[in-house]
Amino acid sequence: MTSQASDQESSGKPPTARSTPAREGFPFTDDGAGNGSRPSDDRGRHIPADIELKWQRRWEESGIYRAKDHVEGKKNWFALTMFPYPSGDVHIGHWYAYAPGDAHARFMRMAGYNVMHPQGFDAFGLPAENAAIQRGTHPRQWTLANVENMRRQFRLMGNSYDWDREIVTCTPEYYRWNQYFFLKFMEAGLAYRKAGPANWCPSCNTTLANEQVKDGKCERCETAVTKRDLPQWFFRITKYADELLQMDEIEWPEKIKLMQRNWIGKSEGVTVHFDVSAFIPFAPSYVATFTTRIDTVFGVTFVVLAPEHPLVEKLTQPAQRKAVHEYIENARRQSEIERTSTEREKTGVATGAYAVNPLNGERVPVLVGDYVLATYGTGAVMGVPAHDERDFAFAKKYGLPIRVVVAPPGWSGGELDAAYVEPGTQVNSGEFNGLPSKDGMQRMAEKVEREGWGSRTTTYHLRDWLISRQRYWGTPIPVIYCDPCGTVPVPVVDLPVLLPEKAEFRPTGQSPLTLDPTFVNVKCPKCGRAAKRETDTMDTFMDSSWYHLRFTSAHDRERPFSLDSAGAWAPVHQYMGGAEHAVMHLLYSRFFSKALRDLGYVKFDEPYKRLFNQGLLIKDHKKISKRSNPLNPEPVVEQYGADTLRLYLMFLGPWDQGGDWSDAGIRGVSRWLIRVWDLVQSGYPSPQPTPKGPASMEGGDKGGVSGADRDTTRASHMTTKRVVTDMREFRFNTAISALMEFTNKLSETQAAGGVSKPVWDDAMDRLVLLLAPLAPHTAEELWERRSHAYSVHQQALPVWDESLVAADTVTIVIQVNGKLRSQVVLPAGVSEAEAIASALADAVVQRHMEGREIVRKIYVPNRLVNVVVK
RNA sequence: GCCGGGGUGGCGAAAUGGCAGACGCAGCGGGCUUAAAACUCGCAUCCCGCAAGGGAGUGAGAGUUCAAAUCUCUCCCCCGGCACCA
Numbered sequence: 001m002t003s004q005a006s007d008q009e010s011s012g013k014p015p016t017a018r019s020t021p022a023r024e025g026f027p028f029t030d031d032g033a034g035n036g037s038r039p040s041d042d043r044g045r046h047i048p049a050d051i052e053l054k055w056q057r058r059w060e061e062s063g064i065y066r067a068k069d070h071v072e073g074k075k076n077w078f079a080l081t082m083f084p085y086p087s088g089d090v091h092i093g094h095w096y097a098y099a100p101g102d103a104h105a106r107f108m109r110m111a112g113y114n115v116m117h118p119q120g121f122d123a124f125g126l127p128a129e130n131a132a133i134q135r136g137t138h139p140r141q142w143t144l145a146n147v148e149n150m151r152r153q154f155r156l157m158g159n160s161y162d163w164d165r166e167i168v169t170c171t172p173e174y175y176r177w178n179q180y181f182f183l184k185f186m187e188a189g190l191a192y193r194k195a196g197p198a199n200w201c202p203s204c205n206t207t208l209a210n211e212q213v214k215d216g217k218c219e220r221c222e223t224a225v226t227k228r229d230l231p232q233w234f235f236r237i238t239k240y241a242d243e244l245l246q247m248d249e250i251e252w253p254e255k256i257k258l259m260q261r262n263w264i265g266k267s268e269g270v271t272v273h274f275d276v277s278a279f280i281p282f283a284p285s286y287v288a289t290f291t292t293r294i295d296t297v298f299g300v301t302f303v304v305l306a307p308e309h310p311l312v313e314k315l316t317q318p319a320q321r322k323a324v325h326e327y328i329e330n331a332r333r334q335s336e337i338e339r340t341s342t343e344r345e346k347t348g349v350a351t352g353a354y355a356v357n358p359l360n361g362e363r364v365p366v367l368v369g370d371y372v373l374a375t376y377g378t379g380a381v382m383g384v385p386a387h388d389e390r391d392f393a394f395a396k397k398y399g400l401p402i403r404v405v406v407a408p409p410g411w412s413g414g415e416l417d418a419a420y421v422e423p424g425t426q427v428n429s430g431e432f433n434g435l436p437s438k439d440g441m442q443r444m445a446e447k448v449e450r451e452g453w454g455s456r457t458t459t460y461h462l463r464d465w466l467i468s469r470q471r472y473w474g475t476p477i478p479v480i481y482c483d484p485c486g487t488v489p490v491p492v493v494d495l496p497v498l499l500p501e502k503a504e505f506r507p508t509g510q511s512p513l514t515l516d517p518t519f520v521n522v523k524c525p526k527c528g529r530a531a532k533r534e535t536d537t538m539d540t541f542m543d544s545s546w547y548h549l550r551f552t553s554a555h556d557r558e559r560p561f562s563l564d565s566a567g568a569w570a571p572v573h574q575y576m577g578g579a580e581h582a583v584m585h586l587l588y589s590r591f592f593s594k595a596l597r598d599l600g601y602v603k604f605d606e607p608y609k610r611l612f613n614q615g616l617l618i619k620d621h622k623k624i625s626k627r628s629n630p631l632n633p634e635p636v637v638e639q640y641g642a643d644t645l646r647l648y649l650m651f652l653g654p655w656d657q658g659g660d661w662s663d664a665g666i667r668g669v670s671r672w673l674i675r676v677w678d679l680v681q682s683g684y685p686s687p688q689p690t691p692k693g694p695a696s697m698e699g700g701d702k703g704g705v706s707g708a709d710r711d712t713t714r715a716s717h718m719t720t721k722r723v724v725t726d727m728r729e730f731r732f733n734t735a736i737s738a739l740m741e742f743t744n745k746l747s748e749t750q751a752a753g754g755v756s757k758p759v760w761d762d763a764m765d766r767l768v769l770l771l772a773p774l775a776p777h778t779a780e781e782l783w784e785r786r787s788h789a790y791s792v793h794q795q796a797l798p799v800w801d802e803s804l805v806a807a808d809t810v811t812i813v814i815q816v817n818g819k820l821r822s823q824v825v826l827p828a829g830v831s832e833a834e835a836i837a838s839a840l841a842d843a844v845v846q847r848h849m850e851g852r853e854i855v856r857k858i859y860v861p862n863r864l865v866n867v868v869v870k
Numbered sequence: 871g872c873c874g875g876g877g878u879g880g881c882g883a884a885a886u887g888g889c890a891g892a893c894g895c896a897g898c899g900g901g902c903u904u905a906a907a908a909c910u911c912g913c914a915u916c917c918c919g920c921a922a923g924g925g926a927g928u929g930a931g932a933g934u935u936c937a938a939a940u941c942u943c944u945c946c947c948c949c950g951g952c953a954c955c956a
Contacts, residue, residue, distance in 0.1 A: 255874055255951085262873075265955060291956060304956095342871075342954055371954050381956045389871095390954055461955055579950080616950090651894075653883060657876080658949095665882065668894045671909095734884070737893040744893090813889045818937045820889060844923095858936055864888050868936050 046677040048641020051781040056155055058780075064791055065160040067116035069552075069568040077113035078569045079105035080548055080608075082577030082585070083120045083167075086146035087127055090153050092631045092649075092661065093624045096617040099646040100655050100732055101576040102159040106773035107727045108574075109160070110797045116569055117160055118551040120167035121147045124175070124540045129473045133505045139473040143170055153633070158642050158776045160793065165554040169543040174550065175475040176496030177560040178542050181596075182478060183489050190236045190595055193479075193487065196466055197227035216337035224337055232468040233477060233536070237591045241266065241460045243605075244590055252611040253656075259582045265461025270294040270445050271378060272454040274303050274355035276366065280314050287311060287355055287366065290377030290459055293387060294448065295441040298429040299405035301395065302383040303355045303366045304348060307331040308374035315366055317352030324349055324368055331370040339370060346371045346394045357382075358453040359444070360430060369394065377459050385419065392419035405429050406437045465588060467539040472503045472512035474537030482524035482531035491525050497533070511535040544585050545592035548572050548607060566602055575608035578616070586611075612730055615658025617649070624661070631661060643775035644670045650732035650774060669736070673778060676743055676771065679750065680764050680782045686753035708754035713804055715745045716763045720800040723770045732774070739770060766798045814839040815866040816848040832859040839865040 059065060070076075081101035084094065105117040128139035135142075147168060154161060167174055185191035201223055216225055237244075241264055247257045269292035277285035287303055305312050307328045316324045327349040331339070338344065348369030355366050364383075371390055372381050385395030385402040395402050404416060406424040426432045426440040435443065448454045468477065476497045478490035490497055500519045503512045513519055513535035524531035546560070552569045553561035571593075586608070593607045622629045636645050648666040652659030719742040726735035746763055749755055764786065772779035772792045783792035807828055812835055814822045822844040826835060836857050839845055845867065852869035859865050 258874065259951065262952060267955070269956080289956085293956075340954070344954085346954075371956095373955070376955050384956090388956065390956075393954095459955080582951080651882090660882065662882070662895075665895050668882095672894085733882095734893085737884075740893055811889080815888085815937075818888095818935095823889070856936060858888090860888055860937095864937085866888080866936055 046641075046674050046778065048643060048777070049638070052156075052158060052642050052777040055777045055780045056158060059160070059791075059793075060163075062791070064794060065117065065162050066164055067114065067118075067162050069565055071114040074112060074114040076569055077105075077108045077115045077574070078548075078551075078572045079108060079115055079117045079574045080551070080572045080576070081119075082575070082581065083122050083544070083547060084150060085125060085127070086121045086123055086143055086150050088131070088142070088146050088149075090150060090633070091624050092633045092636070092645075093617045094150075094153065095157060095633050095645060096649050096659065097578065097614060098154065098159060099157050100614065100650050100730070102157065102161075103646065103650060103732060103773045104574065104576070104727065104730060106160050106776060106793060107797075109793065110769070110773065110795060111724075111728075112796060115160075116162055116165070116551070118165040118167075118554075119154060119159070119161040119163070120165075120547060120551070121150065121169065122540065122544055122547075123147060123168050123170035124474045124537075124543055126471060126473070129471055129505060132473075138501075140170065143473075144168075156634075156637055156642055157646065160776070165551050167547060167550050167554055169540075169547065170473070172496045172498055173557075175499075175543070177546075177550070178475040178538055179478040179490070179495050179497055180492060180560060181546065181592075182538070182542075183492060183495075184599055185235060185595065186479075186489055188595070188599060190239070191233060191467075192236065193231055193233050195229050196232045196234065198230050198232060198466065198468070198470075199225045200228040201225055216340070230468070230470075232466050233479075233534075234464040234466055235591070235595075237465045237588070238460060238462055240591055240594045241462050243594055244462075244587065250606050250609060250611070252608075253579075253613050256579065256582045256586065256611065256613065260587055263462060263583045263587065266458060267292055267460070268456070268458050270448055270454055271457040272297060272358065272382065272448055274357060274364075274366075274382065276311070276315060276353060276355045278356075279317075279353040280311070287315075287380050288378040288454070289380045289382040290457060291382055291384075293384065293441070294444045295426065295429075295432075295437040296384040296387040296405055297357065297359050297382065297444060298426075298432070299384040299386045299403045300357050300362070300364055300382045301385060301401045301403060302364050304369040304372045304381050304383055304394070305351075305366065306372040306374035306379040307368055307370050309368075309372075309379045311380075312351065312368055315351045315353040320350055320352040324351060327368060327370075334370070346390060346397065348394060348398065358448070358451065365400075367398075375463070376461070386416060387419055387421055389419045389421065392416075403428055406440075465539075465541075465591070467542060468536040469539055470509070470511040471537055472499075472505065474540060475499075475542060476513065477534040477536055477538055479534040480522055480524060480531045481534065482527060482529065484529065485524055485526045485531075488524055488526050488531070494525070499537075511537070513537070541585055541588045545589045546596070546607075548575075548589075549596075549602070560601070563601070563603070570602065571604050571606050572608045574610050574612065576612045576614065579613045582613075612656065614655045617652075617659050617661060619661040636666070640666060640670045641673075641777075643778045644673055647673060647736060647775055651736045653733055655730050655732060672740055672743065673775060675747070676739075676767065677778060677782065679743060679746060680768060681785060682750065684757050684760050685750040685755065687756060688753055706754055706756065708749060708752065709756050709759045710808075712746070712749055712755050712759050712763055714807065715742055716759075716766050716798075717800040717804040720766055720770065720798045721802075721805055724797060724800070727773065735770075736774065739767070739774075742767060768792060769795055769798050810862045812839070812862070813864045814842060814845050815864065816845060817868060818866060819848075821845050821848050828862060830862070832861075835859055835865055836867075839867060 079101065081098055102117065105115055109115040123143050128143045131137060131142045132139045169175060182191055217223065245261060245264055245266060247260070269290055271288050271290050272294065273286035273288055275286050287305065289303060291297070305315075312324065312328070346369060348367045348371075351366045351368060353366045354363045356363055371394065372379065381391075383391045383394065383400070384405075385391040385400060386404045387406055392402065394400070402416065404411070404420070405426065405428045406420065407427045408420050408422065408424050411424070423437045426435045426437055429440065432440045432443060445456055449456060476499055478495060478497045480488045480490060482488050500513070500516050502516065504515045505512055513533075520532050520535060522531055522533050523529065549561045549566050549570055552565040553559070556562060589607045593602065594605060596602045597605060617624060619629055619631055624631050633645060644666065647669040649659065651669050652661075652665075719738050722738035723735045726732070726738065746767070765788075768779050768782045768786065769792065772783075772795070776793065780792050784790065809825050810828045810830070812824050812826055812830070813820060814824065822842045824838045824842060826838060836859060849867065849869050854867060855870050856868040857865070858868070
């Protein structure tokens with residue numbers, strides 16, 4: 001430790017003004033942080049505040065992270081971390097989301113790629129509007145102040161963003177292209193307007209975005225969300241349902257793919273028509289039901305309609321009218337949580353009408369029940385209590401018959417205690433009796449189609465994307481309503497439709513834009529007569545659906561992006577972000593890619609080729625948030641520095657599994673980084689072995705190369721291999737462990753001496769280079785202090801030689817009957833015979849074999865011998 | 871209920887068929903210090919033993935194997951997602 005102090009003295013500099021000697025006190029806690037007058041080449045101490053600011057400035061001035069579309073001899077790599085919503089609440093979770101992504105981007109840059117790593121802000125959204133209501137600031141003011149704060153945080157992190165490409169979605173330069181794409185989608189029939197239910201919070205008296213409904217409740221006031229019918233704009237995402245299921249070419253976590261598959265919810269079945277012409281004299285005279293179990297159709301004992309089903313009114317007989325109306329009223333009043341609770345008892349009411357099962361000609365009662373969803377399938381189901389759990393419960397409650405038509409194996413013909421939903425043998429099914437239900441399903445489907453009773457149908461859980469929002473802080477939908485001309489798109493040349501600056505945010509339940517007559521009243525672009533603008537704004541997921549493409553042409557005034565630039569960078573090579581966006585953003589964005597491809601804007605199918613999901617950072621078993629569990633990064637940065645914080649967040653554990661923050665743990669990586677700092681600057685150790693003795697050195701001198709040299713070289717190459725392979729796969733925690741082991745080893749070597757200068761220098765350079773993506777400021781400073789040319793971040797990663805990684809000797813474990821008994825050190829690549837001979841010669845092993853017969857000997861090369869005795 | 875992910879020392883975690891607990895935190899002991907902090911060296915899964923050594927051990931239980939944290943089956947617990955999708 002004295003080497004720094006003596007260096008400082010011998011350098012002839014006057015002692016610094018500090019009263020404490022170097023290394024005393026925890027380095028970052030005292031007087032110093034942020035003292036600009038201190039010379040930044042203070043040798044002895046690692047002072048993050050100085051070097052971090054210094055390099056952040058230098059990186060910006062020299063523009064080393066600015067990406068060019070093409071660089072001779074390099075492949076492009078588009079590294080993107082999901083851009084943030086600029087909430088006022090910047091916490092350490094943001095660092096956890098962004099710093100490892102930056103480390104990986106830096107790693108890829110050093111791995112020889114032409115990397116673009118941009119950043120922007122998802123700046124439209126409800127919180128800004130809520131803040132406006134609460135504190136009387138304009139959403140723009142609140143948002144832009146937060147953007148400024150987050151930019152500062154990103155700079156503090158030392159992230160290698162190309163700030164020239166920054167995008168802020170609430171600017172007209174960005175959102176005009178949302179409007180542009182909306183119009184293109186309209187032209188292509190991908191955008192349409194129809195009345196549809198929106199999530200409605202009765203307490204806030206406003207609609208909510210889907211992402212603001214959690215467990216059926218309003219996020220802010222926890223009021224149960226209901227539905228309200230409004231004319232709304234939709235994107236026809238269902239057109240791509242099948243293609244969206246196709247995910248072979250994207251390298252995403254299986255979990256996310258599965259979530260998307262579940263969300264799309266493709267299900268193949270049969271639509272069967274139940275005749276009701278006896279009750280409705282005019283067409284349509286049947287109730288269409290959707291089933292995936294046509295094999296159970298002979299077991300239908302009733303038909304249930306959703307309360308919202310259009311035929312309910314027509315089918316209800318006079319005697320039942322009152323009861324049915326009451327039932328529907330009651331259902332309507334229920335919240336979505338109540339309606340969809342699986343716990344709830346199933347209820348229903350008879351309409352008095354009957355429907356005819358086309359397969360067997362039976363008349364079965366038609367009921368209304370709110371366990372049937374109006375929005376799925378045909379909004380009506382055939383009730384098969386014997387083979388569907390819900391129908392079973394419903395039939396039990398109302399005493400409806402239960403008829404078995406798919407017999408369980410060994411069925412005695414008796415009553416069932418519960419619905420039997422597995423395959424079986426057809427019974428009570430007319431001509432299909434005796435068939436396995438699997439075949440029955442085929443044959444019955446064929447018959448239904450042949451007889452014209454219905455058809456094979458595929459349904460999806462996925463709905464078209466409702467993009468209308470009754471809010472102010474979003475992209476105005478560029479449409480004008482004119483009495484004679486109808487719905488008229490705003491001509492592209494008139495874009496952008498600017499969001500009016502002044503707005504009222506009274507919670508009236510109406511879109512705030514309706515309150516601005518200068519916005520609403522407009523001349524029809526077609527006929528010139530007085531007309532009115534659409535006053536809803538777009539869902540903010542519109543912004544994030546294509547922002548990655550805007551990064552490729554951030555400043556293009558003529559187009560959203562150019563085909564060339566998009567082609568140079570997209571699809572994003574590595575996308576990173578939380579799993580909370582698994583379905584919404586990631587699905588919308590995939591839809592957008594396919595739509596843009598069909599419209600000729602891009603030439604690929606998918607937005608994000610590889611996806612990595614980081615886990616959640618928690619503290620004391622709770623999520624970190626401003627309100628309940630705050631953890632502000634800035635005091636941590638002040639105390640330890642950004643590099644230490646970055647390292648600690650990556651060291652916590654595997655990035656995809658999330659991490660548990662502890663205030664104490666960070667001191668470990670802090671100490672380590674200081675040790676690295678000291679080690680790299682401590683100078684070349686003695687070429688002669690010191691009396692401290694190299695106990696750990698193996699092999700001694702060989703061919704003029706000292707044991708210390710071979711040992712150090714091996715450590716250098718092994719560490720290079722470990723760090724590079726770990727970093728590639730986002731295993732930051734084990735990469736850092738490998739570097740820690742390397743520094744521990746080098747500290748020993750330094751104390752022991754006996755290493756030659758080229759070997760030592762090579763080790764030092766590797767250490768700094770491998771550290772660079774993880775702790776970019778410290779590595780940059782050390783690189784400079786080792787008299788290398790700027791910048792360490794423009795260097796290539798070190799390479800390793802596999803032959804130098806392998807050890808000369810190996811420790812072979814000896815087991816007797818699978819139990820560890822001894823070990824021997826032998827030359828690497830020792831033959832099986834030799835290894836076994838050494839094992840059998842071992843005294844401890846002999847003791848355990850005494851008086852027993854050897855039945856088997858197992859040798860795992862360079863690892864283990866297992867002697868099996870009896 | 872269904873679908874994922876997970877359960878390893880006091881703590882964060884390594885190890886994905888071959889030495890369980892690398893690396894680090896916290897802890898204990900030594901050095902340095904008037905002292906403390908910092909730094910540094912060492913010890914550390916548990917049990918028996920002065921030690922040498924032995925035994926047990928990766929949520930529980932069974933199985934496969936010369937060998938299982940790792941593979942198979944049954945069950946328990948935690949986290950996340952979906953949830954009357956006919």
